[in-house]
Every structure is written in C-alpha cells, then in structure tokens.
Amino acid sequence: MLDYPTLDDIKSALFVQPHPDDNEIGAGGTMAYLVQKGIPVYSVSVTKGDGGSDEHSPEALASIRALEAQHASDILGVTYLGDLGYTNTNPGTISSICEDIVNIMRTHHIQTLISVDPDLDNECHPVHLTVGRAVNEAFVRCPQRYYPFHEHRIHDDAYHPEILGHYFTKHDNTIVGIDAVYTQKMDAIRAHSSQVNEAFLQQLNTLYQAYAIGTPYTYAERLKLLYPIHTHCFAIRDELLESLMESL
Numbered sequence: 001m002l003d004y005p006t007l008d009d010i011k012s013a014l015f016v017q018p019h020p021d022d023n024e025i026g027a028g029g030t031m032a033y034l035v036q037k038g039i040p041v042y043s044v045s046v047t048k049g050d051g052g053s054d055e056h057s058p059e060a061l062a063s064i065r066a067l068e069a070q071h072a073s074d075i076l077g078v079t080y081l082g083d084l085g086y087t088n089t090n091p092g093t094i095s096s097i098c099e100d101i102v103n104i105m106r107t108h109h110i111q112t113l114i115s116v117d118p119d120l121d122n123e124c125h126p127v128h129l130t131v132g133r134a135v136n137e138a139f140v141r142c143p144q145r146y147y148p149f150h151e152h153r154i155h156d157d158a159y160h161p162e163i164l165g166h167y168f169t170k171h172d173n174t175i176v177g178i179d180a181v182y183t184q185k186m187d188a189i190r191a192h193s194s195q196v197n198e199a200f201l202q203q204l205n206t207l208y209q210a211y212a213i214g215t216p217y218t219y220a221e222r223l224k225l226l227y228p229i230h231t232h233c234f235a236i237r238d239e240l241l242e243s244l245m246e247s248l
C-alpha cells in the first residue's frame with residue numbers, strides 16, 4: 001500500500017534539531033504527546049547554537065543553550081542526547097552529520113526519525129538545509145551494513161528504520177492536535193530564554209492556531225510522515241495520490 005504513516009504508527013522517535021529550540025518550536029507538542037503514550041522519545045541538537053549573540057561569547061552562549069535544551073527536554077519528558085559538537089564556525093557537512101545520526105539511530109534502534117524539511121521553499125538558514133538533507137540521508141544509510149563506507153567493515157547493528165518525518169514543512173500529511181499538551185510545549189519553548197521573547201511567543205501562538213484551522217483543535221502541529229517507499233523515486237502529485245486513496 002502507498003498510505004502515509006500516522007502518528008499511531010510511531011513506536012520510538014529521534015527528533016534531530018539543527019539548533020537547540022527547533023524541536024520544541026516545530027514539534028514540541030508531538031513529542032509531549034508521544035511521551036504521554038509511553039513511547040521512547042529522544043532529542044539531539046546538531047549544533048551548539050553558539051552563534052548570533054552580541055551579548056555572550058560563543059563559548060558562553062553554548063553553555064547557556066545546553067542548559068536550556070536540557071531544561072526544555074525535561075519539561076517535555078524526552079531523553080536529551082546533547083549536541084553533536086558542531087558550532088557556528090564548524091557547522092559540519094551533510095556526510096559528517098549523516099554519519100553521526102546513523103550512529104545514534106543504531107545505538108538506540110530508532111524506529112522513527114524526525115527533523116526539519118530541507119525542501120521548505122523559503123528556508124534560508126544554511127544549517128537547517130544541511131541538517132534536513134543529512135537526516136534524510138541517514139534514513140537511507142542506516143540499513144546499509146557497509147555504511148560508513150570509509151570504515152571498510154560490516155556493521156551488524158544496521159537495521160531498517162520505518163518512518164521519516166519532517167516538521168517546518170509545507171507538505172504536511174499529519175495534523176497533531178496539541179491542546180492537551182499546549183502549556184507544556186510553550187513552557188519548553190520558554191525554557192530557551194536566551195532565544196525567545198514575548199513578541200516571538202505571540203507569533204508562535206498565532207502560528208499554532210493557524211495550523212489548527214479546519215480541525216477540531218485550537219492548537220495543532222503539522223508534520224510530513226513518510227514510509228521508506230515514499231523516500232526514493234516516489235513521484236506522484238499529492239492530488240493524484242489522494243484520488244487514488246479515495247478510490248480504493
């Protein structure tokens with residue numbers, strides 16, 4: 001079948017964020033919902049988020065954001081795996097980040113891998129674009145027993161992950177009602193106090209209301225969830241696929 005996965009198909013999940021705070025902003029409600037269902041949920045930051053402050057040195061900001069990220073994960077009840085060590089001056093490459101993500105997936109046997117959509121047409125942040133691509137590649141590489149190829153050995157912990165997900169996407173196929181966990185989500189975002197102010201929180205509040213338009217919810221998140229069949233050579237317009245599903 002060609003159906004997309006649903007939220008109920010998620011059995012364990014790793015959320016990969018380019019910077020500390022992206023997971024909470026893009027999918028914090030989904031994370032809290034999954035945790036409440038008893039599903040193992042992990043969060044990892046690719047970079048330390050050490051750029052972009054005139055007030056703090058990069059090293060000081062990295063320390064602040066590490067504490068904020070841990071606090072936010074504690075609020076959501078997810079296991080925070082820390083960061084991959086990349087920085088504003090050493091942001092990593094698609095291949096280096098991919099290798100790190102596959103390593104984490106194999107260690108924790110992650111069933112569902114979720115990160116930012118690298119094909120969001122107005123996304124301008126280079127780290128988001130790189131991380132989205134790296135996570136997509138990790139989903140494909142994880143089952144390959146000879147990957148990472150430069151090690152020239154078989155990896156017995158290679159396995160097939162089942163679901164790839166994107167947040168910060170315009171091609172969502174899954175609406176997550178987050179009313180019951182909304183306070184938790186917003187508290188987790190507020191935990192990133194070096195990054196957010198009230199005006200930004202108000203903008204986010206409006207955005208989560210917009211995501212819920214046409215649904216029974218006041219607030220929602222929207223994700224794109226894919227099975228492996230959808231992640232390679234799967235070329236069909238959404239409306240054609242919808243018609244096909246309705247006719248079956």
Ligand SMILES: [Zn+2]
Binds near residue numbers: 018019022128
């Ligand atoms: Zn970010």
